[in-house]
Amino acid sequence: MEDIANQILHGCRLAGELKENLHNLVNQSHHHLLISSCEEVAKTFTEAIQKLSTKEEGSSSHGFTDMESAGGACYEETQPEQLEKEMCLSEQGLGSLETIIRRGEPSTDAVIKVGTSEEASEVASFRISSEKRKRIETKDIHTVLVPCHPVSEGPPDDGYSWRKYAQKEIPGSKFPRSYYCCAHRINYGCSARKRVQRLDSDPTTCQIDYFGTHSCTSGSTHTHSCTSGALLKISSTYVEQKLQGESPAPCPTSPSLSTSIQLGSWFSGELECSRTDAVACPKPRTGNEVDVSHDGDSSGSSVHAISR
DNA sequence: ACCATTTGACCCGG
DNA sequence: CCGGGTCAAATGGT
Numbered sequence A: 001m002e003d004i005a006n007q008i009l010h011g012c013r014l015a016g017e018l019k020e021n022l023h024n025l026v027n028q029s030h031h032h033l034l035i036s037s038c039e040e041v042a043k044t045f046t047e048a049i050q051k052l053s054t055k056e057e058g059s060s061s062h063g064f065t066d067m068e069s070a071g072g073a074c075y076e077e078t079q080p081e082q083l084e085k086e087m088c089l090s091e092q093g094l095g096s097l098e099t100i101i102r103r104g105e106p107s108t109d110a111v112i113k114v115g116t117s118e119e120a121s122e123v124a125s126f127r128i129s130s131e132k133r134k135r136i137e138t139k140d141i142h143t144v145l146v147p148c149h150p151v152s153e154g155p156p157d158d159g160y161s162w163r164k165y166a167q168k169e170i171p172g173s174k175f176p177r178s179y180y181c182c183a184h185r186i187n188y189g190c191s192a193r194k195r196v197q198r199l200d201s202d203p204t205t206c207q208i209d210y211f212g213t214h215s216c217t218s219g220s221t222h223t224h225s226c227t228s229g230a231l232l233k234i235s236s237t238y239v240e241q242k243l244q245g246e247s248p249a250p251c252p253t254s255p256s257l258s259t260s261i262q263l264g265s266w267f268s269g270e271l272e273c274s275r276t277d278a279v280a281c282p283k284p285r286t287g288n289e290v291d292v293s294h295d296g297d298s299s300g301s302s303v304h305a306i307s308r
Numbered sequence B: 001a002c003c004a005t006t007t008g009a010c011c012c013g014g
Numbered sequence C: 001c002c003g004g005g006t007c008a009a010a011t012g013g014t
Helices: A002-020 A022-026 A031-055 A063-076 A078-084 A117-124 A130-137 A224-230 A236-243 A259-268 A299-305
Strands: A099-104 A141-147 A162-168 A178-184 A193-198 A205-212
Touching: A002 A031
Parallel strands: none
Antiparallel strands: A099 A141, A141 A205, A162 A178, A178 A193, A193 A205
């Protein structure tokens, strides 16, 4: 079990490296390197998942089994040429995960539209007034597609404490749309909100629109911007190693490790399950487990003091 | 009793 | 009038 944990950790580190330097890559048209790096990360997780599946043979109550079909397994079938052509990791799961649309930004190389971005736009094009739209667009809005359990309710935890305040059936959509605000909205006046909707075309994928930024995480750089941004970045060091034909050396402990863990959790679709009992948690914990120190105040227990 | 979620009602803009 | 977003009372879980 420990080797699996190490493998997942390795994947997290790769993802963290990935996170650090994507902006370098997208500006240098090193798309093939980006793809290679993504492949490496996905491969690592896929292997870990396969090992887990082997170990947990016959056990289908395991969240990972579903996530495997949603992400890892299908990734392996994707041809690199196709990846490069479409900047799409896969039809589902990881590919969707990587779809990030930064609204309000001009369409530059920095804006990566991959996979099911059309779906994202489609779902994201909710009807709002020009007034409202203007109001919203002045805020920080990020749309991410994340793999989610096809059966269980709710999106994966993203490190913040959210309180669901509404859910609506949307005409033309199979799945209801959920509205969340920051759990610290009242005591900290935090204006961050998110809207979650499962894609009709892919029930294993949730589209999450983030509105505003957290003002409740004082002294923290952990904003939704960096949360989603983390998914876009790629490691230049890793790529340099690739350029030099080296196999990437084990990453030293990096300052971005906590983000790496978080990113890794996104990949697995089961974020921070150690802190929530909403999802079964297969994540192995070893003695040398990295301290997942979230700078965002994500301790769900602190929410209990909130009154309505 | 407290808290989070649910859900119908309401508001607003097109 | 319709659709999207929000509010707030009701409800259920712990």
